[in-house]
Amino acid sequence: MSLRIAVQMDPMERIDIAGDSTFAIMLGAQARGHLLYHYPPEALSWANGRLWTMANPVTVRAVPGGHYSFGDPEILDLERDVEVVLMRQDPPFDLGYITATHLLERIQGETLVINDPASVRNAPEKIWVLDFERFMPPTVITRSLTVAREFLAEHGEIVVKPLHGNGGKAVFKVGRDGANLASLIEVFNTAYREPHIVQAFVPQIAEGDKRIVLIDGEIAGAVNRIPGAGEIRSNLAVGGTAARTELTSAEREICAALAPELKARGLFFVGIDVIGGKWLTEINVTSPTGIVAIDRLNGSDTPALFWDRLEAKLA
Numbered sequence: 001m002s003l004r005i006a007v008q009m010d011p012m013e014r015i016d017i018a019g020d021s022t023f024a025i026m027l028g029a030q031a032r033g034h035l036l037y038h039y040p041p042e043a044l045s046w047a048n049g050r051l052w053t054m055a056n057p058v059t060v061r062a063v064p065g066g067h068y069s070f071g072d073p074e075i076l077d078l079e080r081d082v083e084v085v086l087m088r089q090d091p092p093f094d095l096g097y098i099t100a101t102h103l104l105e106r107i108q109g110e111t112l113v114i115n116d117p118a119s120v121r122n123a124p125e126k127i128w129v130l131d132f133e134r135f136m137p138p139t140v141i142t143r144s145l146t147v148a149r150e151f152l153a154e155h156g157e158i159v160v161k162p163l164h165g166n167g168g169k170a171v172f173k174v175g176r177d178g179a180n181l182a183s184l185i186e187v188f189n190t191a192y193r194e195p196h197i198v199q200a201f202v203p204q205i206a207e208g209d210k211r212i213v214l215i216d217g218e219i220a221g222a223v224n225r226i227p228g229a230g231e232i233r234s235n236l237a238v239g240g241t242a243a244r245t246e247l248t249s250a251e252r253e254i255c256a257a258l259a260p261e262l263k264a265r266g267l268f269f270v271g272i273d274v275i276g277g278k279w280l281t282e283i284n285v286t287s288p289t290g291i292v293a294i295d296r297l298n299g300s301d302t303p304a305l306f307w308d309r310l311e312a313k314l315a
Contacts, residue, residue, distance in 0.1 A: 006082045007086045054075055078107050085111055093164050119265035132254070132258065141196070143196065148160070148181060158201055162197070211225060222246075227240055270288055
């Protein structure tokens, strides 16, 4: 069957096609004869009881510098004119992002929105993971310097990062002497209104941070992201190196525990992060990445699996 698919995402000219998961998914859709539309989240409008957007038909191709072309813009009724909306814009997870989830939630009865917008809104990546605390490294969420100091005294070395950060930005390690912890908490409290993540440092991060991709609750593949020299951050966006990997029994246990909840919440495309083969740190539901590296290393075709499962869901 041929589908009409609206992709809510960042500007096409800004994406890096060498590693962008959304672009890979779009290429996979186009190869099956599906029609693609592109629109930014700010183009959404609610009027006369309908959700509309101005969107461009888009053709994609794996050609650096010439990776897309737009057709003439069209006004789409997202409840009647398309079968699927892919909500794939990157964070920040701000009020604009949240508003888009509220609007898209109104068309769920007629149009399949991936991931479910209400669940995206209600499962922030570093908060929903607390439901699976048994798999996490020791963690507190706080704005309190006193709490952070007590946690450091208990665990020796810690990591401090923004609660709604992404892409490895603003992640800091604090050593046993606590040097600069007070200044760091002061800066974070000035920069962010919400509390912050303080976690016990896991030395195994030097061996990599594993991104595991799940599609409709099932394991689709994994990649190990190894930090660069002198770094604790392994994100590919900040210089981490992708390496082939296998899953441990503990990682499979984590995936099995997550699967029923992912299915129940309509979280169809998810990426989880695991350190040391057993420590779950994040459940990424907004715009998970990693499939290009996974497919390159394993010779797999994750977009094909994505569309196989999605087409089956629609059928």
